[in-house]
Amino acid sequence: MEVLLITSHESGRWIIPKGWPIAQLAPHQVAEREAWEEAGVRGKAKKRHFGFYTYIKTRANGERVPSVVQVHLLEARKIDRKFPEEKQRSSRWLSPLEAAVLVREPELKSLLGRVEKTVMKPAKA
Numbered sequence: 001m002e003v004l005l006i007t008s009h010e011s012g013r014w015i016i017p018k019g020w021p022i023a024q025l026a027p028h029q030v031a032e033r034e035a036w037e038e039a040g041v042r043g044k045a046k047k048r049h050f051g052f053y054t055y056i057k058t059r060a061n062g063e064r065v066p067s068v069v070q071v072h073l074l075e076a077r078k079i080d081r082k083f084p085e086e087k088q089r090s091s092r093w094l095s096p097l098e099a100a101v102l103v104r105e106p107e108l109k110s111l112l113g114r115v116e117k118t119v120m121k122p123a124k125a
Helices: 027-039 096-102 106-119
Strands: 003-007 041-045 051-058 064-071 074-079 091-094
Touching (some): 003 027, 003 096, 027 074, 051 106, 091 096, 096 106
Antiparallel strands (some): 003 091, 051 064
């Protein structure tokens, strides 16, 4: 199990692919689209969200906007070399705990720790 982190546009900090709601798309479909646009990852996102985190979005004009992100786990099936934001971002695949060290948002750190515990727990006998 690995987590994909990408750099943000403005600050270059490590984040997960995310975006704003899109009309006529369910949240898990938005997650699939954003993973491809921002990182070239094609895959299938779980319909049920894994969790939420909040952060303060700083817009280009300096305005600070509180934002809530609904997180969906996505199974990566293909990684394209060409995608819309390929020249604007860097990306890294890491273990959930390694990713948690790099992100700044405390609630996202916590979610990444939950990925490690939830997805990687041993099967019951």
